[in-house]
Amino acid sequence: MAIKKVKTGWQVDCWPTGRYGPRVRRIFKQQSVAKRFEAKIMGQGAAGEDMSDLRSDKRRLLDLVEQWYEHHGHTLKSAPDRVRSLRKLANALGNPLAKKFTAQQWVEYRAQRLKEVKANTINHEHTYLTAVFSELERLSLWPHGNPMQKVRKVRTDETEKGYLDSYQIARLLDHLRAQETDDCYYITVICLSTGARWGEAQTLRAENVRKDRIVFVGTKSGKTRTVPIDPDLAKQLRQRRKLGRLFGNRYKAFARVIKELKIELPEGQLTHVLRHTFASHFMMNGGNILVLQQILGHQSITMTMRYAHFAPDHLEEATKYNPLAMSTAVDTL
Template sequence: MSVNKRKDGQWLANVNKQGLKRVRKLFATKAEAEQFERDYIVANSKPVPAAAAAPIIAEPVAMVVADVRTMTDLVALWFMYHGVNLSDGDRRQRCLASISKELGNPLASSLTAEQFVAFRFKKLQGGMMVKTFNNQHGYLSAMYERLKKLKVIDYHNPIESVDFIKTHERQLSYLSVDQISTLMDAITNGCKNESTYWVAQICARTGARWGEVEKLTKKQLHDGRITFEFTKSKRTRTVPLCPSFYVELLSFVGFKNPNDRLFTNCIGSFRRAAARSGIDFPQGQCSHILRHTFASHFMINGGNILSLQNILGHADITMTMHYAHLAPDHSIDAIKLNPIALGAANG
């Protein structure tokens, strides 16, 4: 069955289909030839008996099963699949479990942005700091995003449309040289736990986190340096110590085995010493202020920002840049390139 154009310009309709009588006919146009073919086939085809018709097979209907897992269930799954591998995974899990409880442990898929914003209002009215809540917001949002990426859940993050609360950026607090001396006196004269002094000294001398120092082992001391392991960024870093202090530290450590801890847990002892010192510590920065103090004095005394990044173990230079303004030459061109100075120079 086909329509072909002949050399004389006419169109030949050639119906040659099984079950029909063959027919050939000429037409002036292609459209007429094709229309004839269609009409002929329709007029001469026998209807298909109902019994012979192909059975209609219904498409299978996908069963939609509601996700009835609670938020607490998702927290447990998040920790199993991801949180356990984070350096602060235990702390995040406790935080997420607390949020779940305060929200009433709803079905994780049923949480709405409106419910979360109402929860935020309640927490902030209750006295929670904005920065603290932003951290918790980030943990919860990251949990949903991670589980969606792992295909543990098949719905979107229910609070992805909720913006974090913007806060005014503040200069990080740090201790003066006199305040450091006052704090060390409070530790030396009032702490029964000897480890407190050594941990505080190392934090102030290297910018290390309290937990990194408190868990040091003998093998991490070598050739006048400390190598920090199991850090927040999961990278090791090595920081040198003052030679005289290093000798004193080795004397305190004594003959320990490579895997023996150097110090006992002493954060409680340090907090009590901080309270006795009379220094006004920023909220939530009792021991962490030693890290800020090291970094601030490092830059004040002309340290290099990239060196500071390596010493602190920051994975992102953005974090280290919080201290950049303390450098002696920070934005120094503002002195000679401002319009008053330029006007005086040209006058």
């Protein structure tokens, strides 16, 4: 709780029934009046008296974003980017009174926004804002429901997952070997050998390389993931350094090589193509989809199923049991 000087007087900012109750903010012209008001309502809260007259919720959307960040958002790996996006979104929506924000307002904003950005961007904003209301509701910090709950996301086509063929892989690795530093080469090899994300491979530490496996920590899901690798590769990595990071930041170097080789990739999949390449070839070579899920660290099998169609026998029954195949079988009897 606090009383502070503002442009128009003295502001009381307190929580009479604790952090999970209503927040009261009032401005008084005189500091003495502000102090008396604060003492009164704090006493009422401590005594468990009816506080219904204080429940006029004047929080705006930005207030909810800040409260969400304070109680939950700061724990996320992407916390700085997420809260920055939410603040920008709240302002774009006009920072309305949160209690009066409706699904219709969101739909109107979305219609205009779709003229400027792709549907995926809008769906990300949808997810972020929904999470703010849901999390505050879960923490008993928001009693007015979630206006986003019944709004559907914009339907989008599944994004093409690019991958490199064997010829492209060979060209890429040959080109990387010729670079001044071999950091980019080894990061690429790790991604192609384990399905790791570029960031996971690039920040790999020497102490996480075992005799025949790599332990990835600080992953996107927050869970430690262990993936076997060729012992010769492990030996080469361990020889580079005994402690600390094995590589520098080589994202730009990789981008330059891809451009030099004129390899065309789907938008936004520059380094992620290596992860897709691992998963695609894993399934084409007869790998098990459940094993792939564990290797990639997907929390849901739904994400891994995007690679199922690469399996040699995927939906093979379509050629056996379609009506034309069955009628041909009958004709031969």
